[in-house]
Amino acid sequence: MNTPAPLPPAQPQAITHYENFPVASWLCPPRLRAPIAAIYAFARTADDLADEGSASPAERLHDLAIYRADLHAAAMDRAASARWPEVFAPLAGVLRSHHLPVPLLDDLLSAFVQDVEKTRDSAGYATRAELLDYCRRSANPVGRLLLHLYGVHSAQALRESDAICTALQLINFWQDLSVDIPRGRFYLPDDDCAAHGVDRPQLQALQPTPRTTALITEHARWARATMLEGAPLVHRLPGRIGWELRLVVQGGLRILDKVDALHGHSLCHRPRLRGWDAPVMLVRALMM
Numbered sequence: 001m002n003t004p005a006p007l008p009p010a011q012p013q014a015i016t017h018y019e020n021f022p023v024a025s026w027l028c029p030p031r032l033r034a035p036i037a038a039i040y041a042f043a044r045t046a047d048d049l050a051d052e053g054s055a056s057p058a059e060r061l062h063d064l065a066i067y068r069a070d071l072h073a074a075a076m077d078r079a080a081s082a083r084w085p086e087v088f089a090p091l092a093g094v095l096r097s098h099h100l101p102v103p104l105l106d107d108l109l110s111a112f113v114q115d116v117e118k119t120r121d122s123a124g125y126a127t128r129a130e131l132l133d134y135c136r137r138s139a140n141p142v143g144r145l146l147l148h149l150y151g152v153h154s155a156q157a158l159r160e161s162d163a164i165c166t167a168l169q170l171i172n173f174w175q176d177l178s179v180d181i182p183r184g185r186f187y188l189p190d191d192d193c194a195a196h197g198v199d200r201p202q203l204q205a206l207q208p209t210p211r212t213t214a215l216i217t218e219h220a221r222w223a224r225a226t227m228l229e230g231a232p233l234v235h236r237l238p239g240r241i242g243w244e245l246r247l248v249v250q251g252g253l254r255i256l257d258k259v260d261a262l263h264g265h266s267l268c269h270r271p272r273l274r275g276w277d278a279p280v281m282l283v284r285a286l287m288m
Contacts, residue, residue: 029240032149035098038090039145042071043108045087050112057120061113068109075102098149104141111138115185124186124200128222131189132166139169150241157237163230164249170223171252174216174259178206178270188215206268213264220259227252234288246285254281 028036049055049063070080074092094100111134118124125131143161147153173180173187180187181203193199196215203212227249234245251273258271 028244034090035094035149036146038087038094039100039105039142041087042091042105043142045084046109046112050116057116060116064109064113064116068106071102071105071109100145101148104145104148107137107141119184122184122186124188124190126190128189128192131170131187135166135169136162139165146241150237152237154236157233160230160233160236163226164233164245164252165230167223167227167230168248168252170219170226171255171259174220174223174266175255175271177203177216177266178268181206181267188219192219203267208264208267212267216259216264216266220256224253224256227256231288243285246288247281249288250281250284253284 046064046067049067050060055063066081066083070084070088071091073080074088075095077092077096080088080092095102114134114137125134140162143165144158147157147161177188186200186203188198188203193203193215196218197211198215202209231249234242234249236242237245254273254277255271259266262269262271
């Protein structure tokens with residue numbers, strides 16, 4: 001049986017989504033912008049398959065299964081399904097040139113599949129440990145892939161990267177409560193809700209109460225502590241990547257400032273970064 005020719009190079013998919021944090025920005029070394037954009041396009045497209053449009057859960061899971069098969073085809077220099085050439089042509093090149101760990105990309109897909117299944121079943125997360133396992137697959141691989149590109153492999157750096165990425169995922173959850181809950185996505189752990197006397201109908205009402213405010217405040221504090229646990233990584237990474245990461249960390253902390261300032265009203269209002277937040281983030285980045 002003939003082996004298909006390697007996939008040709010292609011331009012990474014354009015970044016069109018609103019993002020809190022910089023993606024392959026001008027601070028990134030030019031030699032890594034295309035690989036980072038290829039990884040981003042892979043993750044963003046998979047996220048869209050799981051989340052965007054009007055497809056049924058069964059259709060989403062079917063598409064994600066094909067997408068996973070295309071990932072493994074690209075990793076073995078075999079032809080993909082041709083459904084997403086703008087994703088897998090550049091990614092295949094990066095897999096070859098930078099020896100990306102495919103299990104990390106696979107973890108991302110497993111998290112997207114879990115999101116579809118939990119949304120389909122209106123299921124939440126029973127404990128923080130269960131939510132952290134989701135973050136381990138939905139967020140931490142991104143940081144580990146970037147460290148791989150930069151040639152950083154120390155255990156301490158990986159632990160700090162995981163903390164930052166987990167914090168960013170948690171921050172996104174607490175930022176998006178007003179969006180996720182109406183869509184049947186519940187990321188506040190059930191045991192924490194019970195400890196605060198908050199039940200599912202109270203969250204679905206999207207009306208802040210002293211109990212929901214205390215719940216959200218506690219989880220914002222948890223996300224902030226997790227981010228600060230990983231923040232020393234900015235001093236381990238030289239040059240541009242260190243400055244890029246400083247802005248990522250400060251972007252996340254700035255969102256938490258806005259969550260705190262809303263005093264529980266992030267349940268019905270989504271805070272987001274604005275242009276005037278940039279000077280605050282830059283000053284704080286300089287002071288790290």
